[in-house]
Amino acid sequence: MTGIFLAGASRGVGREIAKILTAQGLKVVALLQSEDARAELEALGATVVIGDALDGTTIESLVLAQPLDAVISTLGGKPTDGDRPDFKGNRNLIDATVKAGVKRFILVSSIGTGESAAALPPQALETLGPVLAEKEQAENHLTASGLIYTIIRPGGLKSEPPRGNAVLTENPNIAGSIHRADVAALVCCCLASERSHNKILSAVDRTMLFGQPTFEDFTV
Known part of the structure; x- marks a missing residue:
């Protein structure tokens, strides 16, 4: 691969993705809004660019x-x-990707968007409603863009070390928790998998599910 553009690399799932991809020897261009995390990402081997995702002209350039x-x-x-x-x-970011002729886009969204709204309790939907509505708009914009997409919807995020119990499923009724490092590992697996092309997948830790649902794993 010539390069991966990674937005949201300053912390959380994005930082964990940067760790994995740079360790694999891939060129990672990490978008940061400020200089705060530059040193840590450059120490991993990433190329850092500074810009505000809300500034379309800057992101396109x-x-x-x-x-x-x-x-x-x-x-x-x-x-x-x-x-x-x-x-x-x-x-x-999606519009800039289309204009640049890049074909592949992976979006980390959230359980609770689209048809997965039924998986969350009403209180959670009420609390997260404005954010989930925007995430759903982003998902819809991506699926209509013509790009080869993968949308990964993780459950409740935790910051502890990876557990290795994370799974993907096409079942939108699944909910639970998952560690950020495990979400990152799933994202990186999907990056290399044609099976994940044009898929919307929920991501949970199989040992931290809400209830005892039956579902089929999606193997990348």
Whole structure:
């Protein structure tokens, strides 16, 4: 691969993805909004670019600046944030990917969007509603873009070390928790898998499910 453009690399799932891909020897271009995490990412071997995902012109120039094989986005905000990147930032990134002629886009979204809304209890949907609505808009924009997409919807995120029990499923009724490092590992597996092309997948830790649902694993 000539390069992977990674948005949301400053922390969380994005940082874990950067660790995995750079360890594999892949060229990672990490988008940061500020200089705060530059040193840590450059120490991993990533190339850091600075830009605000909400600025479409800047994002387009950064994506067009170098050859890329894929774009991965973990962009997202909290319900209490003002202008979140969940839709607007991802829309800018998707549009720039199309213009650059890059074919592959992986979006980390959330259980609770689209048909997976039924998997969450009403209280969670009420709390997360504004964010989930924006994430769903981003998903819809991606699926309509013509790009080869994979949408991964993780459950409740935890920051502990990876457990190795993470699974993907096409069943939208699954909910549970999952560690961020395990989500990152699933994203990187999908990057190398044609089976994940044009799929929307929920991601959970099989030992941290809500209830005892029956579901079929999706093997990448």
